[in-house]
Amino acid sequence: MPKNQLFKLPSEIGNLVNLRRVSFSGNKMTSALPKSVGEWTKVEEVYLCWNDFDSLPQSVSEWKNLVELHLAHCKGLTTLNPKVAFPLTLMRIDLRDTSVEFEDCWHEPPKGEIPKRIPPFYILTDKKPGGKKK
Numbered sequence: 001m002p003k004n005q006l007f008k009l010p011s012e013i014g015n016l017v018n019l020r021r022v023s024f025s026g027n028k029m030t031s032a033l034p035k036s037v038g039e040w041t042k043v044e045e046v047y048l049c050w051n052d053f054d055s056l057p058q059s060v061s062e063w064k065n066l067v068e069l070h071l072a073h074c075k076g077l078t079t080l081n082p083k084v085a086f087p088l089t090l091m092r093i094d095l096r097d098t099s100v101e102f103e104d105c106w107h108e109p110p111k112g113e114i115p116k117r118i119p120p121f122y123i124l125t126d127k128k129p130g131g132k133k134k
Helices: 011-015 035-039 058-062
Strands: 021-023 045-047 068-070 092-094 122-124
Touching: 011 035, 035 058
Parallel strands: 021 045, 045 068, 068 092, 092 122
Antiparallel strands: none
């Protein structure tokens, strides 16, 4: 549902538990996604670029099959739960033109949390680790 002038999503959106790919890019969402999106445990690709929210719900860490998460140009986005980067399936997070500061631990998950990922995943950003701009 990209480019549909959506301001928010109903909590019932979490009932779509078999989603594999979802796009809400280019809308006008200002409030965080509903917590119920954590029920999308089969989701592999999520496109949320060009929206105006400042955070994602903690429940996105339940996306255990996530391969790609696109958040570019969400200028108000300031926080993202580092656990969203833990699934072994995750290959790319796009944080270009956001205010998210990512931790070095996103490149290597904490010891004991998950095994090392092969191949490694990429964080696309206009900042260096630690939040400094390139």
